[in-house]
Amino acid sequence: MPPAAEVAAIRDLTVTAGGVRCVDGVTLTVAPGERWGVVGPSGAGKSLTAAAVAGLLPPGTCAGGSVRIADRELVGAPEAARAGVRGRGVALVAQDAATALHPLLSVGRQLAMPLRRHQGLDRAAARTRVAEALAAVDLPAELARARPSQLSGGQRQRVVLAAALACRPRLLVADEPTAALDGPVARSLLDHLDRALAASGTALLLVTHDLGVLAAVCEQVVVLADGRVVEAGPVRGVLAAPEHAVTRELVEAARLSVPEVRA
Numbered sequence: 001m002p003p004a005a006e007v008a009a010i011r012d013l014t015v016t017a018g019g020v021r022c023v024d025g026v027t028l029t030v031a032p033g034e035r036w037g038v039v040g041p042s043g044a045g046k047s048l049t050a051a052a053v054a055g056l057l058p059p060g061t062c063a064g065g066s067v068r069i070a071d072r073e074l075v076g077a078p079e080a081a082r083a084g085v086r087g088r089g090v091a092l093v094a095q096d097a098a099t100a101l102h103p104l105l106s107v108g109r110q111l112a113m114p115l116r117r118h119q120g121l122d123r124a125a126a127r128t129r130v131a132e133a134l135a136a137v138d139l140p141a142e143l144a145r146a147r148p149s150q151l152s153g154g155q156r157q158r159v160v161l162a163a164a165l166a167c168r169p170r171l172l173v174a175d176e177p178t179a180a181l182d183g184p185v186a187r188s189l190l191d192h193l194d195r196a197l198a199a200s201g202t203a204l205l206l207v208t209h210d211l212g213v214l215a216a217v218c219e220q221v222v223v224l225a226d227g228r229v230v231e232a233g234p235v236r237g238v239l240a241a242p243e244h245a246v247t248r249e250l251v252e253a254a255r256l257s258v259p260e261v262r263a
Ligand SMILES: Nc1ncnc2c1ncn2[C@@H]1O[C@H](COP(=O)(O)OP(=O)(O)OP(=O)(O)O)[C@@H](O)[C@H]1O
Pocket: 017, 018, 022, 040, 041, 042, 043, 044, 045, 046, 047, 048, 049, 058, 059, 060, 061, 209
């Protein structure tokens, strides 16, 4: 069978938690290098969708349907198989970097571990890759010796981004990656994300509540409400002429003016 042209094929995805269907039939295809935003009201199922696509659903939840990343099925696959897809296939950047990093291990060690364990890089190759990954988010190679507690919140979140990109995934899933950061630091992280993705050709699935961020970073958007896709398409078109009431409310709330929307 020839390899799939898409990076991610999500078909009729469901996520059930406590007997409630929180994600209900989400279908989405992500092409190589494509950048998708996921927006919607609170509780719409954005984070659970992102977690399912990254193969990292929280305990107590159950996925149905299909999520294929780089031709490998994640739904129903054992953790060992899903772990095999993470890294090279898909990587997740969550909201809070502080919880994603081990407080006692140096930044370099944490970035190098998955490269050595899952990608079989030797010590020297891993060190080079770590320096490259840090440089991609504008952090000096010396920072590899620091512990997370010695870094600012913005630097920590850039380290998490570097860790995700170091494995050279085909798809980066980022769930509100700037939620814990203030304005200028958040802006800077998004600039680094933008540049690093452009350089690597990695596709993006970005959960955000901020339509300004969506317009600045993504080309395509999917709008969720009550776990379902209510609208999807190019960001510019959807924001300029929203078809669904939920999208109209989001646009109105953001008071987004069309000229600000980037193609
Ligand atoms: N681990 C869980 N166990 C039980 N229910 C959950 C769990 N995670 C999420 N939910 C429920 O699933 C629904 C969707 O949650 P999700 O976090 O995906 O929404 P969201 O769109 O990301 O919301 P927000 O914008 O507020 O973060 C919500 O009703 C939420 O309470």
